[in-house]
Amino acid sequence: MKKFEEKTFHSEVIFNGRIINLKVDSVTLPDGKTSKRELITHPGAVAVIAITADNKILFVEQYRKPLEKSLVEIPAGKLEKGEQPELTALRELEEETGYTTDNMRLLTSFYTSPGFADELIYLYITNDLKKLEQAKGLDEDEFVELMELSLEEAEQLVKTQRIHDAKTAYAVLYLKSEGMI
Amino acid sequence: MKKFEEKTFHSEVIFNGRIINLKVDSVTLPDGKTSKRELITHPGAVAVIAITADNKILFVEQYRKPLEKSLVEIPAGKLEKGEQPELTALRELEEETGYTTDNMRLLTSFYTSPGFADELIYLYITNDLKKLEQAKGLDEDEFVELMELSLEEAEQLVKTQRIHDAKTAYAVLYLKSEGMI
Numbered sequence: 001m002k003k004f005e006e007k008t009f010h011s012e013v014i015f016n017g018r019i020i021n022l023k024v025d026s027v028t029l030p031d032g033k034t035s036k037r038e039l040i041t042h043p044g045a046v047a048v049i050a051i052t053a054d055n056k057i058l059f060v061e062q063y064r065k066p067l068e069k070s071l072v073e074i075p076a077g078k079l080e081k082g083e084q085p086e087l088t089a090l091r092e093l094e095e096e097t098g099y100t101t102d103n104m105r106l107l108t109s110f111y112t113s114p115g116f117a118d119e120l121i122y123l124y125i126t127n128d129l130k131k132l133e134q135a136k137g138l139d140e141d142e143f144v145e146l147m148e149l150s151l152e153e154a155e156q157l158v159k160t161q162r163i164h165d166a167k168t169a170y171a172v173l174y175l176k177s178e179g180m181i
Numbered sequence: 182m183k184k185f186e187e188k189t190f191h192s193e194v195i196f197n198g199r200i201i202n203l204k205v206d207s208v209t210l211p212d213g214k215t216s217k218r219e220l221i222t223h224p225g226a227v228a229v230i231a232i233t234a235d236n237k238i239l240f241v242e243q244y245r246k247p248l249e250k251s252l253v254e255i256p257a258g259k260l261e262k263g264e265q266p267e268l269t270a271l272r273e274l275e276e277e278t279g280y281t282t283d284n285m286r287l288l289t290s291f292y293t294s295p296g297f298a299d300e301l302i303y304l305y306i307t308n309d310l311k312k313l314e315q316a317k318g319l320d321e322d323e324f325v326e327l328m329e330l331s332l333e334e335a336e337q338l339v340k341t342q343r344i345h346d347a348k349t350a351y352a353v354l355y356l357k358s359e360g361m362i
């Protein structure tokens with residue numbers, strides 16, 4: 001797991017933000033030469049494949065400032081400091097969709113952009129949803145619109161790239177390949 | 182596509198790097214309040230699902246400095262300025278694997294981390310590989326080891342998280358679901 005290791009001999013902190021940090025590491029390469037690596041640290045995140053009793057999948061549409069457009073995604077959110085990913089998954093499901101569950105199952109995890117960032121996403125699945133009696137608020141800078149789509153509708157949005165997010169495309173492909181709905 | 186748009190009223194450049202740039206935008210939210218967004222711009226990238234004549238999939242193992250460990254991934258790389266993604270895909274395939282092809286097909290594209298970065302990956306597929314007579318060099322700061330794995334072997338590496346990269350997990354799931362190999 002350390003093959004071709006790059007040893008750091010200098011690390012310059014460029015930015016410590018609310019969500020991401022940026023540093024530039026000077027490294028020694030396997031052949032003894034040196035290079036620089038621009039590195040983002042991120043707290044990690046969760047995403048949730050949530051399937052309703054009538055076999056619809058829950059999505060949220062939200063504005064993504066880096067892209068200057070809105071995307072359709074499965075419910076997701078960043079880990080709070082020290083928070084267990086399963087609790088983050090439950091919190092994001094409740095806040096973004098108004099549903100809850102007693103049955104949140106970890107499906108897998110993956111690094112989203114290992115070339116420049118350490119973000120790891122934990123992907124959960126639940127098909128045992130209950131409507132919350134009282135809605136929970138979103139974060140004050142968060143605005144989302146809930147959508148319930150059949151697998152066929154979701155596949156169509158992948159084709160037309162209204163679903164254009166990696167974790168969400170993975171989720172749709174997973175549900176299709178598993179024949180779960 | 183502009184639902185819940187966030188209007189920028191100030192943009193502060195923090196860092197212009199060799200690969201990524203970082204800025205912090207001050208934005209007006211849909212409810213009139215304000216917030217800040219930490220935003221990475223990235224040139225975009227390609228990844229290639231490459232299948233050999235004997236139904237093996239090509240992977241490369243390389244050190245990923247943000248994670249301080251090596252990952253097993255499908256061949257991939259950043260777009261050079263002004264480069265057409267299909268040419269990037271062919272270049273990365275040739276450099277990282279020693280194979281070439283006349284038949285590079287765009288499968289899909291996706292945003293890897295839309296919460297904080299604009300990186301878009303174009304995913305290509307080819308099953309019409311030819312060995313290059315003369316190997317092309319890698320970038321001078323790039324060290325990779327080529328692996329050829331069956332679909333079953335690749336699935337096993339996904340399970341044990343030696344394959345722990347989103348685009349690569351997507352590729353393995355795609356090949357499994359399509360029954361292509």
